[in-house]
Amino acid sequence: MAQQTEFYEGSGNVFADLGLPDAEELYARGKIGFEVWKILQERQLKQKEISELLGVSESEVSWLMNCQFNRFSTEKLIIFLKRLDREVILMIERKSPVDNQQGICLSL
Template sequence: MTKELVFEESSGNVFADLDLEDAEEYLTRGKIGIQVLRLLKQRNLKQREISQLLGIPQPEVSYLMRGEFQRFSEGKLIAFLKRLDTEISLHLRPRHAGTQAGETVISL
């Protein structure tokens, strides 16, 4: 007798799928945080060097490197990207199609 596997289709946001409050914020922090990690790993820096580069204490570097992005605000994660010489653009557009407002792009 084999047990039938049950699958549930994801919404695209694992935090929403887990019914967490502030799921969109967690997803945004995760997306930004992963980019920060990729850039840091490309540079092959020691935690002490990362601490100096990002302007944060070494224990916070440990949290960052373990992917504990909830410990950092979205603004702080964006500041890390800037310190890593990343050009950042925000694309602002209506959430729902058919809305009169157009798209706005802001470079940070």
């Protein structure tokens, strides 16, 4: 008799679904790192060019291009975006949609 496969709807954050500590941080780092990776892919730069542009070693470029974003802090990944001529906006809002208070939006 064949086993029946069960499916579960995820939360949108695979790290939280796996019960990992710091799931929000891991998710944010993954999203930001992937944006950096996409920009670098589009520009088709060589490893040495990326190294000079971002101000990191070629081994760090290798980690970045292999999507090893856990090797970088969120802050470092944001710095990469800035060096790639991207505006970074940090938006802070309350979780509850019933609050009428405004959030905070910072442009970095």
